[in-house]
Amino acid sequence: MDILFESILNNFDWRMLVMWVIGGLLIFLAIKKEMEPSLLLPIGFGAILVNLPLSGAITQTINGVTEKGALSVLYDAGIANELFPLILFIGIGAMIDFGPLLTNPKLMIFGAAAQLGIFFTLCLASMFFDLNDAAAIAIIGAADGPTAIVVAQKLHSKYLGAIMVAAYSYMSLVPIIQPPVIKLLTTKKERLIKMPYKQKDVSRLTRILFPIIITVVAGLVAPGSVSLVGFLMFGNLIRECGVLNSLSETAQKVLANLITIFLGITIASQMKYDRFLTPETLLILGLGLVAFVMDTAGGVLFAKFINLFLKNKINPMIGAAGISAFPMSGRIVHKMGLKEDPQNFLLMQSIGVNVSGQIASVIAGGLILKFFN
16 A cells, blocks of 8 residues: 555656646536536546546556556547547537528628638747647637537648647637626627528428539538538438438437537547646647637627628627627527527527528538648
8 A cells, every 4th residue: 555655646746736726627627617528527626537646547557568558449440540529510400400591592691701710820820830830720710619629630730639638628718708808899789789580481392403513512612521421411311311210319419418428528638737737738728719719709700891881780699690600609608698688589590690601611621631641
């Protein structure tokens, strides 16, 4: 026992304690504040796990031979080969109802406008990192964890771990990040603008053709995005075809939840104190925050600009839902509208913008790969 205690002390580093605090904070936000617990809970717990003295989660020594631990094996199996992100996109696609977008296709422009953070951050990050790493860091602004992982992998970024942590952490913290930015850029009068929703029927044929057409168009415009778009749209096709209801339900719930847990705890394997608490990682986290803020600002400001030419004004808050954090961002805008006026229902419009942002972010990732890969 004394030998074990002495070994633990010899392997202890004060930075481990910092990571325990970070992990504990993420767990607190997940449980107490109920902020995307399916993401933050495994990331927070994993951050503590990999930073225990003598932890064998990443590497373990048996009879003097160092072998990969369970999390390293999981990382190689699901992240290094991009398997987890692609499978998760099937589940996300099965969750998405493109109906609100198909009834009002003009909402697509807000999804495009909300990608401003990617290109703004690319310019900023290129001042500190080489171009490929800067492009990989910029894709944090896609607000889409799977896209960030795939792009960073294909660009062979040295900072994949930090990029993954930033992308998923900020996705979970969207309820904290977005509201102050939205309020800063809008007036009370603008936030009170009502947007009556007119229910329109979308034919089954349209719903089936939409994911197929989007896949083809994305493949032509941004070939690098075709695997991500393809898996996302395949999941949606499972939902809309009408003959695979049980499979669609499995993809939405069991598959998506299972892969999310694996992703969260595998991402945490990259949060070892000696790699995480570095100036480069902290800078990447800062740039990721800038990307999310600029995404939100881009969507809101574009909506305000459009209002200059419209008779029937758009509530500029829906522009913020154009980031890809689905369905978190759409729900946030809806709740903010209700807080301003209990009769101001923005859910359908904000979700329509949100799903357009999901498509736009993947295409943006493909464009990044086209130019820098």
